[in-house]
Amino acid sequence: MSKQIPEVPYKTYLTEDELPKAWYNLRADMKSKPAPLLNPATKQPMTAAELEAVFCSELVSQELDNDTALIPIPGEILDFYKMYRPSPLVRAYFLEKALDTPAKIYYKFEGNNTSGSHKLNSAIAQAYYAKKQGLKGVTTETGAGQWGTALSMACAYVGLDCRVYMVKISYEQKPFRREVMRVYGASVTPSPSMETAVGRAILAAHPGTGGSLGCAISEAVEDAVSHEGYRYVLGSVLNQVLLHQSVLGLEAKAALDKLGVKPDVIIGCAGGGSNLGGLIAPFMGEKLRGEADYRFLAVEPASCPSLTRGRFAYDFCDTGHVCPLAKMYTLGSDFIPSPNHAGGLRYHGMSPVLSELRHQGLLEARAYEQTSVFAAAELFARAEGTLPAPESSHAIKGAIDEALRCRETGEEKTILFGLTGTGYFDLKAYEQFHSGTMTDFIPDDAALEAGFASLP
Amino acid sequence: MSKQIPEVPYKTYLTEDELPKAWYNLRADMKSKPAPLLNPATKQPMTAAELEAVFCSELVSQELDNDTALIPIPGEILDFYKMYRPSPLVRAYFLEKALDTPAKIYYKFEGNNTSGSHKLNSAIAQAYYAKKQGLKGVTTETGAGQWGTALSMACAYVGLDCRVYMVKISYEQKPFRREVMRVYGASVTPSPSMETAVGRAILAAHPGTGGSLGCAISEAVEDAVSHEGYRYVLGSVLNQVLLHQSVLGLEAKAALDKLGVKPDVIIGCAGGGSNLGGLIAPFMGEKLRGEADYRFLAVEPASCPSLTRGRFAYDFCDTGHVCPLAKMYTLGSDFIPSPNHAGGLRYHGMSPVLSELRHQGLLEARAYEQTSVFAAAELFARAEGTLPAPESSHAIKGAIDEALRCRETGEEKTILFGLTGTGYFDLKAYEQFHSGTMTDFIPDDAALEAGFASLP
Numbered sequence: 020m021s022k023q024i025p026e027v028p029y030k031t032y033l034t035e036d037e038l039p040k041a042w043y044n045l046r047a048d049m050k051s052k053p054a055p056l057l058n059p060a061t062k063q064p065m066t067a068a069e070l071e072a073v074f075c076s077e078l079v080s081q082e083l084d085n086d087t088a089l090i091p092i093p094g095e096i097l098d099f100y101k102m103y104r105p106s107p108l109v110r111a112y113f114l115e116k117a118l119d120t121p122a123k124i125y126y127k128f129e130g131n132n133t134s135g136s137h138k139l140n141s142a143i144a145q146a147y148y149a150k151k152q153g154l155k156g157v158t159t160e161t162g163a164g165q166w167g168t169a170l171s172m173a174c175a176y177v178g179l180d181c182r183v184y185m186v187k188i189s190y191e192q193k194p195f196r197r198e199v200m201r202v203y204g205a206s207v208t209p210s211p212s213m214e215t216a217v218g219r220a221i222l223a224a225h226p227g228t229g230g231s232l233g234c235a236i237s238e239a240v241e242d243a244v245s246h247e248g249y250r251y252v253l254g255s256v257l258n259q260v261l262l263h264q265s266v267l268g269l270e271a272k273a274a275l276d277k278l279g280v281k282p283d284v285i286i287g288c289a290g291g292g293s294n295l296g297g298l299i300a301p302f303m304g305e306k307l308r309g310e311a312d313y314r315f316l317a318v319e320p321a322s323c324p325s326l327t328r329g330r331f332a333y334d335f336c337d338t339g340h341v342c343p344l345a346k347m348y349t350l351g352s353d354f355i356p357s358p359n360h361a362g363g364l365r366y367h368g369m370s371p372v373l374s375e376l377r378h379q380g381l382l383e384a385r386a387y388e389q390t391s392v393f394a395a396a397e398l399f400a401r402a403e404g405t406l407p408a409p410e411s412s413h414a415i416k417g418a419i420d421e422a423l424r425c426r427e428t429g430e431e432k433t434i435l436f437g438l439t440g441t442g443y444f445d446l447k448a449y450e451q452f453h454s455g456t457m458t459d460f461i462p463d464d465a466a467l468e469a470g471f472a473s474l475p
Numbered sequence: 476m477s478k479q480i481p482e483v484p485y486k487t488y489l490t491e492d493e494l495p496k497a498w499y500n501l502r503a504d505m506k507s508k509p510a511p512l513l514n515p516a517t518k519q520p521m522t523a524a525e526l527e528a529v530f531c532s533e534l535v536s537q538e539l540d541n542d543t544a545l546i547p548i549p550g551e552i553l554d555f556y557k558m559y560r561p562s563p564l565v566r567a568y569f570l571e572k573a574l575d576t577p578a579k580i581y582y583k584f585e586g587n588n589t590s591g592s593h594k595l596n597s598a599i600a601q602a603y604y605a606k607k608q609g610l611k612g613v614t615t616e617t618g619a620g621q622w623g624t625a626l627s628m629a630c631a632y633v634g635l636d637c638r639v640y641m642v643k644i645s646y647e648q649k650p651f652r653r654e655v656m657r658v659y660g661a662s663v664t665p666s667p668s669m670e671t672a673v674g675r676a677i678l679a680a681h682p683g684t685g686g687s688l689g690c691a692i693s694e695a696v697e698d699a700v701s702h703e704g705y706r707y708v709l710g711s712v713l714n715q716v717l718l719h720q721s722v723l724g725l726e727a728k729a730a731l732d733k734l735g736v737k738p739d740v741i742i743g744c745a746g747g748g749s750n751l752g753g754l755i756a757p758f759m760g761e762k763l764r765g766e767a768d769y770r771f772l773a774v775e776p777a778s779c780p781s782l783t784r785g786r787f788a789y790d791f792c793d794t795g796h797v798c799p800l801a802k803m804y805t806l807g808s809d810f811i812p813s814p815n816h817a818g819g820l821r822y823h824g825m826s827p828v829l830s831e832l833r834h835q836g837l838l839e840a841r842a843y844e845q846t847s848v849f850a851a852a853e854l855f856a857r858a859e860g861t862l863p864a865p866e867s868s869h870a871i872k873g874a875i876d877e878a879l880r881c882r883e884t885g886e887e888k889t890i891l892f893g894l895t896g897t898g899y900f901d902l903k904a905y906e907q908f909h910s911g912t913m914t915d916f917i918p919d920d921a922a923l924e925a926g927f928a929s930l931p
Contacts, residue, residue: 025491025557025755028490028491028557029491029557029558029644030557032488032490034484035484035486037484042757072612100484101481101486102859102860103483103860113558115630132586132860132861133856133860133861133862133897135899172860175856175857176857176860194906195901195902195903196897197904198902198905198906199862199899199902201905201906201909202853202856202862202905202909203856203857242794315734319659386831397658399588399629400631400658400659401632401658401660402556403558403660404559404588404589404628405588405589406589406655406658443588443591443651443897443899443900444592446650446654446655448650449654449655449657449658450650450654450657451779453654453657453658
């Protein structure tokens with residue numbers, strides 16, 4: 020309990036005037052661009068017209084734009100951002116002390132909004148452009164429910180119908196998440212459902228299935244394309260989502276610049292890549308332009324190791340194979356993590372932008388088993404107060420390991436990591452961790468081969 | 476979706492340097508002081524020595540001090556405050572627009588910490604002084620779990636054992652709340668329990684009881700006084716708690732002063748009085764000193780209407796009658812709100828400080844039925860983004876009604892209310908509201924008389 024004498028404030032907030040006015044499109048600075056989405060039937064790059072059957076027009080244009088570095092944020096979206104942004108950049112003095120490390124640890128905390136994560140940054144953009152195009156509503160899928168909650172909030176704000184397909188096992192295990200979405204007026208359907216042809220087919224083949232994210236995506240896409248005035252929206256993986264999420268990286272960088280601090284390593288958890296892609300964007304841009312150097316580290320679960328053990332290949336984005344093909348690190352669209360995996364980040368693939376960066380050797384990756392991730396989460400909670408989401412806790416674990424290495428070497432490295440969200444709806448998993456019923460699961464080579472067999 | 480042109484920022488944060496360095500003790504400016512606590516056996520004012528059997532010494536001194544206006548906040552507590560304070564003062568532009576009101580609405584938001592409420596402000600103070608005194612641990616009770624969570628976090632930080640008696644029905648209905656406390660290392664016991672004599676007696680008399688806050692208080696006090704090195708701590712009602720909570724009022728006032736804004740009316744929800752007492756303190760101080768004038772409004776549930784229908788009398792603070800007597804507005808220590816009451820704020824009495832202010836005519840009070848409170852909560856969530864706690868939503872309902880009155884009269888009043896916390900752990904109640912199974916319950920005169928019959 021000794022008195023801290025802070026070098027910098029515990030929390031740094033930008034003022035509302037300092038909020039980024041434009042998103043940063045990292046693709047503009049990439050010499051080798053991420054591979055285009057392919058039409059699953061023709062294997063040709065998806066055209067804007069083809070994509071507009073699924074996505075609204077402005078988002079298609081953002082999806083395909085590999086050249087424009089700065090894309091202005093519309094005023095209405097900036098207004099919405101002001102409800103919960105700027106988010107704090109926190110100096111983790113208490114965690115540093117608990118670790119007895121010379122490292123300086125900062126985290127960008129995105130959990131201070133009701134959706135409990137960074138997902139709102141893209142949800143409002145996608146809802147806004149859909150409304151502007153005169154659409155009636157949007158459909159989407161959600162797993163643990165953070166994206167569905169974020170989209171529900173954004174749709175309530177702009178006045179748009181919101182239909183969420185929620186992975187059935189999450190729907191049943193997380194009734195409160197589903198209830199939050201209802202507070203914001205969304206309809207929530209457990210997936211697979213009888214509402215869609217793909218859902219009915221999956222139910223016929225696997226009557227007792229608890230569903231999967233890939234299956235929920237297929238249902239949401241089918242719902243959108245078969246109803247007039249509806250489009251599908253997605254909370255991760257896509258280029259447009261990483262573009263919107265750049266707001267969090269831009270804020271983090273602006274706050275660090277204000278403090279005169281340059282991070283040595285930037286760490287984020289990686290599922291589909293939305294948070295990591297947004298966090299690293301402005302720093303990676305500097306690196307690509309030769310203006311500065313940083314290390315970048317993606318942390319993923321050992322039970323769903325797309326970046327560390329996946330293949331860099333074109334693959335389906337969804338189980339039902341109704342979506343375009345994306346070139347990415349993937350475990351195969353049939354890969355489903357062990358049911359005992361409670362740590363989130365369970366998508367079989369990874370954002371094409373991040374996959375390309377990884378392929379170029381610009382992004383390190385590391386996988387952790389979930390019990391070590393929850394141990395890191397608890398250490399963090401007791402030191403820093405905030406109860407982290409299991410997803411975010413992968414980044415915490417990565418940051419702690421970097422800081423402990425500094426304790427060994429004596430190096431005073433500066434670490435920045437993304438604390439994407441809070442764990443209020445993940446307490447079942449914390450309970451498993453405390454009661455000792457949580458187990459680890461690392462897929463063996465045979466399990467991976469079975470997933471790769473579903474590659475096109 | 477029109478563009479807002481803000482007069483003031485959406486959110487105003489003080490800097491860490493501007494955090495209050497001292498708590499403000501409103502009692503110092505009260506001409507007629509709140510009545511002292513009485514020994515239940517002798518009916519004489521409790522002495523410091525008597526109180527020190529239950530509470531730690533520094534807190535006893537704060538409890539009894541009616542004269543010192545400013546009590547310095549120790550540096551270690553200030554450090555802890557910096558984990559989650561200053562909290563934002565928010566201009567509710569989106570709510571104003573939804574209500575189409577000329578009123579200007581501000582709220583002080585205390586939910587951006589893992590305990591999800593303002594309770595942490597006093598929890599850390601109480602844990603700190605207990606640790607400083609060399610105690611081993613503290614005991615407490617919790618109902619919905621906000622106070623227990625806050626105390627667990629504070630005890631984890633200072634390194635103190637924490638034993639929480641949780642009202643049994645909440646323990647069973649809110650397993651996740653209990654799990655959060657375990658993340659922070661607390662032990663959580665459903666009350667009534669077999670751990671204490673009072674618990675065993677209550678279980679013998681009422682074998683199937685779901686427990687009550689009054690009963691859990693009795694158990695926690697007995698546990699503390701019967702174990703060496705333990706003391707009891709309480710999250711509301713007491714003078715010391717209102718003192719610690721003054722930090723939120725002081726911050727709110729400092730932020731408003733920075734903006735050059737003077738509120739006309741200040742509104743808070745009222746259960747035991749901790750939030751309301753803290754929020755109004757510096758404003759009421761100005762009023763008592765004749766420096767400024769404000770209206771103050773306490774909002775309580777119609778099903779537990781201590782301020783609007785209770786008696787101003789000495790009463791027991793707990794069901795087991797092991798605690799001192801306090802002079803307060805009370806419904807009688809045997810009064811238990813209808814089991815269908817989901818809106819929180821279910822304590823039978825009210826802080827002696829607030830009770831005295833109410834008795835002097837300085838504090839207005841209003842009671843609302845819970846369905847109207849949840850309707851206000853949902854309107855707020857959709858407009859302002861944040862999902863409010865049911866408790867806080869009483870203040871929201873009060874603020875909305877004031878703002879709607881302004882729409883009728885055309886007055887541009889400035890309203891400040893306390894948004895004490897978030898509703899992530901109250902989604903069962905939201906579900907009842909949405910499904911139409913939530914009912915209202917106003918105790919009839921006979922029910923109140925039955926409660927008053929338990930007055931000493």
